[in-house]
Amino acid sequence: MTTTYARRMRAMKPSTIREMLKLAEQPGVISFAGGLPAPELFPVDDIRAAAERVLAESGAQAFQYGASEGIVTLRARIADEMGDRGITCSAEDVLITTGSQQGLDLLGKVFLDPGDVILTETPTYLAAIQAFQCFEANFQPVATDDDGVIPEAVDELAAAGRVRFLYVIPNFQNPTGRTLSLARRRQLAEIAARRRLLIVEDDPYARLRYRGEHLPPIKSFDASGQVIYLSTFSKTVAPGFRIGWIVASGPMRDKLVIAKQAADLHTSSFDQLVLDRYLRDFDNRQHVERVCAAYGERYAVMDEALRRHMPEGFSWTRPEGGMFLWVSGPKTIDAMAVLAEAIDQGVAFVPGADFFPCGGGENHMRLNFSNADVRSIRDGIARLAEICARAW
Numbered sequence: 001m002t003t004t005y006a007r008r009m010r011a012m013k014p015s016t017i018r019e020m021l022k023l024a025e026q027p028g029v030i031s032f033a034g035g036l037p038a039p040e041l042f043p044v045d046d047i048r049a050a051a052e053r054v055l056a057e058s059g060a061q062a063f064q065y066g067a068s069e070g071i072v073t074l075r076a077r078i079a080d081e082m083g084d085r086g087i088t089c090s091a092e093d094v095l096i097t098t099g100s101q102q103g104l105d106l107l108g109k110v111f112l113d114p115g116d117v118i119l120t121e122t123p124t125y126l127a128a129i130q131a132f133q134c135f136e137a138n139f140q141p142v143a144t145d146d147d148g149v150i151p152e153a154v155d156e157l158a159a160a161g162r163v164r165f166l167y168v169i170p171n172f173q174n175p176t177g178r179t180l181s182l183a184r185r186r187q188l189a190e191i192a193a194r195r196r197l198l199i200v201e202d203d204p205y206a207r208l209r210y211r212g213e214h215l216p217p218i219k220s221f222d223a224s225g226q227v228i229y230l231s232t233f234s235k236t237v238a239p240g241f242r243i244g245w246i247v248a249s250g251p252m253r254d255k256l257v258i259a260k261q262a263a264d265l266h267t268s269s270f271d272q273l274v275l276d277r278y279l280r281d282f283d284n285r286q287h288v289e290r291v292c293a294a295y296g297e298r299y300a301v302m303d304e305a306l307r308r309h310m311p312e313g314f315s316w317t318r319p320e321g322g323m324f325l326w327v328s329g330p331k332t333i334d335a336m337a338v339l340a341e342a343i344d345q346g347v348a349f350v351p352g353a354d355f356f357p358c359g360g361g362e363n364h365m366r367l368n369f370s371n372a373d374v375r376s377i378r379d380g381i382a383r384l385a386e387i388c389a390r391a392w
């Protein structure tokens with residue numbers, strides 16, 4: 001008997017890369033593949049103390065159903081942090097989500113009909129492509145350079161046809177590590193207002209800057225209410241909390257709350273209370289500084305190892321923060337073939353093609369530098385470079 005699945009499942013293909021990367025999870029493999037924070041830096045003792053206090057003082061609330069929007073004190077704390085990033089909003093404008101990933105799914109539910117067009121950077125975040133594919137969206141990649149997505153190209157595409165929204169990752173983008181320039185942030189906000197173009201600004205890495213100046217988000221220039229901002233505690237506390245948020249107001253926020261109710265009623269009350277307590281009782285700024293110091297060092301070690309070992313013809317980005325850099329090889333390089341050999345040699349990364357929603361990108365590799373220690377980074381890059389030299 002054959003099983004009939006929903007039409008939307010046709011667009012959702014199993015990933016050969018994911019299958020290959022399962023091999024990378026074996027012990028002994030140096031993995032630059034995942035997007036994992038450094039687990040040894042998780043503030044486990046502080047979280048334990050926060051959890052004990054929640055259990056002692058707010059056990060009943062922690063295990064009861066709660067509001068779909070999230071716990072008010074946490075939302076107010078986030079609204080304050082948004083103020084520090086230049087976004088004026090109140091607790092009412094903040095919707096807690098089960099990770100930013102749920103935020104992307106809710107945006108898909110609220111805004112996408114089959115066939116709707118989404119503008120994306122080239123390349124863009126793989127799991128955003130997957131989230132929007134569930135709603136049978138079509139992707140229109142926008143020209144992108146080292147300063148991020150090119151506003152004139154966005155303007156042209158927005159003028160030419162019906163576009164549902166622009167999806168953009170402004171800081172230390174996943175997968176390239178690129179950052180959208182200040183001038184372009186202003187320009188995009190201006191285009192959003194003039195063209196009534198919705199912008200989804202997905203900003204999980206804002207606080208992971210270890211060189212240069214923090215830049216204000218696109219949302220901070222948004223006078224027209226066309227920019228929806230997402231962020232998360234996954235990189236600044238721990239991804240296991242699965243707590244992120246969306247900043248949106250008025251009817252948009254109301255629709256997102258309805259979608260959230262339908263998805264999971266609310267994000268875990270216990271998790272929200274523990275996170276809120278942790279943020280109240282401990283110095284998260286200091287924690288993030290420690291994380292930035294460690295990632296900054298790992299990045300520098302990776303960059304140095306790449307300079308030392310990579311053959312000519314390969315280039316890579318020099319991010320000022322985040323968790324990834326992006327290696328581009330000569331056009332003839334097939335990163336999938338490199339990966340197959342790399343796994344044999346005990347090194348893993350993600351080939352670039354998966355980050356291009358409309359095909360291409362076979363000669364690129366995404367390398368994560370937050371999860372491996374410096375010795376493994378040196379060793380892994382030396383092995384990878386040897387394979388690249390042979391493939392070239």
Ligand SMILES: Cc1ncc(COP(=O)(O)O)c(C=O)c1O
Nearest residue numbers: 035099100101125174232234244
């Ligand atoms: C650009 C981007 N958006 C969203 C997410 C999802 O984050 P979360 O753990 O909050 O679901 C990630 C995670 O790596 C990401 O890189």
